[in-house]
Amino acid sequence: MNQTDLLEEVLHLSRQAGEAIMPIYAKDFAVEYKADESPVTDADIAAHKVIVAGLQALTPKTPILSEESAHIPWATRQTWDEYWLVDPIDGTKEFIKKNGEFTVNIALIKAGKPILGVVHAPALNVSYLAADAIGAFRECGEARIELKVTKKTNTGKINVVGSRSHPSPDLAAYLEQFDDVEMVPKGSSLKLCLVAEGSADIYPRLGPTSEWDTGAGHAVAEIAGATVTKVDGSPLTYNQKDSYLNPYFIVSRLVD
Template identity: 60%
Template structure:
């Protein structure tokens, strides 16, 4: 079970305390401050083995978050993009773990367009229970926790958010940096729609807050890219499903940490499942 602090009792299974959510929100803010310190300077970019970019900001946020989570929940392991070398034989035994992307949208960070986020999620039994997405350059965050709902945070103002009933025409979210032929094919088979683009996990948040209706993704993502936004969407009343079978997107079920294609749906009653199955 989750221990929010040494003085607090363990909540019942699948319940998250408001104090734990608050602590993770503050930790994401702190990591965001570390990122902005580097964002204000010349950015040194290196490349990992898969040629994806890595900056000092990724590493600084990683160190801040890992240390903060170790203090907050010392018994729960952490899987972070910048420390993702834990073998599956070990992590498959974890009933709970933190799944972290210290800087989601490194390409957007390098472009200096502000569309990058800190992602922190708590996973239990292959599903997200708590998620925080913080956009440091925008000063805006989104958070969700099972049993507590979802909210948008700007400054000291917190407002509940809810996925909306589908608009006419619907609004689809498309990736700013990762559009591909498979996505073009899928979009051509779906209803006429307006499109908006943004980077990082902010795509999930547009659906969660009721600014968009659907976010289909056919290009590659990793589990740390999606878990926090996934939780926010579900807590706002939406759902995140695999493509093409539309089963729930799950975590830590295989050796690879790559996701299949998926779709984020805001309005569960709008018939998107049927349209997507027909398009597939």
């Protein structure tokens, strides 16, 4: 399957997951907690099942790593050159708060790099999609626009997107380098997408995330033309270590 068709199929699949999520979102639902104290709901599980079944049908030979089925040994994962990286609901805390800022994240990772990604926000009716051979796009209703990052100097007012649920104590110190900062609070992987579309200039993530939180948004931001790096400027990579935790990272359209 060519990349254009694959991207459209993954977008469709993300919407199917959204259709499984929204009836649960609309009613009262139970919240359980995993061993790491992160919340999980029936909607996470329903979306996970839809996505895994769909990806297995699309690409039967490609492994799938989902937040809801993450107990795959490193000995197995380190043999993967290409795999699907899935977060059935990114921003479960936003889902629980019912503020709409949660997403379905599906990314295709090859040699440690996201080469295709879809971020779908079912409650907001907006999707971001990207593939390295095609480009990055924002779709709202019937309208699809291509995203091409315009670089900006790091002077004047800087719009900084940050987490609604995970404020970082390191962030204030990082932001001291800028003269004028305006914070743009946002939940889930939508933060990476805001840099891709130019609604924010920089997203410094100086707090914990897991690889499934960022893979799809990383694809959208980077393919649109933003930089996605560790704090030291080296590339943010995937499936290169035993742990699923990301290092601190910066998503930016700023240039010196």
